[in-house]
Amino acid sequence: MNKAVFIDVDGTIVSYEGELPQSAVTAIQKARANGHFVYMCTGRSKAEIYDDLWEIGFDGLIGGNGSYIEHHDEVVFEQTLTEEECRSIVDWCHARGLEFYVESNNGLFASEHFEEQGQSVMVEYSKRKHLPDAEEMSVRKAFPEMIFGGELVRSDVNKISFILSSYQDYLDAKEEFAHLMVNTWGGEGEIALFGDVGVAQINKGKSVQILLDHIQINRENTLAFGDAKIDIPMLEYCEIGVAMGNGGPEIKEMADYITDAVMDDGLYNAFEHFGLI
Template identity: 35%
Template sequence: MENKLIFMDVDGTLCNPSGIVPDSAKTAIKTARSNGHKIFLCTGRSKPEIIDEILAVGFDGVIGAGGGYIEIKNTVLEHKLMPEKDVRDIIDYFEKHTIGYYIESNSGLFGSANCLSSIISQISNGAIEGSVEYEQAIAEFDWFKKILDDNAGKAIDYGFVNKISFISNGHPYDAVASKFGDTFQMHRTTVAQFGPQSGEVSIKDVNKATAIATVLDELDIDIKHTLGYGDGNNDIDMFNAVAHGVAMENATPSLKALSHEITPTADDHGIALSFKKNGFI
């Protein structure tokens, strides 16, 4: 068969809810690459969130920050940044409305003073502190908390920001979108655990589809040789930019409606099963 270029979302697709890549997916990716197929991460995560355990699987490139960052074979092809003045305006708004947020930069993730408490409030879902349910919810968040903790107190370069994510606190998402939607791309509930009024503010007209088009042009690969694997609404752009979209069983109804194939969840070996079905392994 002809070699394919495969774009792989991370959260809810490559990784399970605890942020772990199942061994079956690791083996499938390594085997597919050894068979000549190219595999790119295609994620909303910024570079610091793409932890070593994920990169160790081995990929041919990375699309990060929802399309704002492109890396091919460890060489940066493109990196788009938010204007510093706008970053400060967004932060001022969040601070005024006591909205927990974190700044996503390739030099780190930087949380507001109430970022961690806001996230814990959402992901614990009302569970009593110290209960089994509470501890399980917090444990799944450990890897992300560590990144925030590692960058706490460090100086922030406001001119080196990829995007800004915010957490539900009762303030309507629509109010944030109304305030900044004309200038920036707004994405609602990109991390479901952060609540229904959560979201992110990113660069206008930059998404997974625009990044995929750049990669195809750079590698001189026809779209007919492409696939995308995803689970969330921020993968809709990716599915519109590839020839074959594979939705995970846990995907949103909107994404499933666009898919050519539905595969089981990460923990149920969905990546490996789909790779085998499509002849990549």
């Protein structure tokens, strides 16, 4: 029976250093050649899925942590912030002096001073991910296709990420935008570097359900692969949930199976273990 496989990108297909192991490419290509459906399921918007990933070969994409679903170039589902919601978040960031970027499938749009304010933040983020030459990291290196000087209030926005001046910014955002989904990234708790505000009542698990209904594959024929807390709804929903060896403790505790780290052929080894290849 053909399976549907959902794979997180950062920390699962590629390492946080940006390395793409050939074993992961081989595993995905072999699984698809065997008739299985394989999808990226990521927090990245479509604008952040660069050619090196698409060239591996996938049946589609779940992006923006579930706010966008694509199957064989067909848009199956898209939920965006309303223009009014986008304006309120942009105005709130401006009022607090927080620099930010707007994430949409049509591009990443930086606020007026995001490049300058984001420099030290991206260096710190790179250090935490043990990236080579972290001290040389810049906003333009981290986001090579980011748009500067573009329109910030838009109707095509999945989420907005903002630089935290303190953890209180996140707490206040959570209160201000209680009707939306507010998270942090770049670290846990008070060491987080960014907050983000996105569409409500959607996550990776819900988006998997929507896609399965579209392609008419039963839930019992699904596998999910991830490394982080945000991947847990996807692993919970799918029949088999696999945590990467480099994953965090929360996802390892709930996973059905723990494979090796991404750079230790974790994806390939798990695909082989479950008979996908």
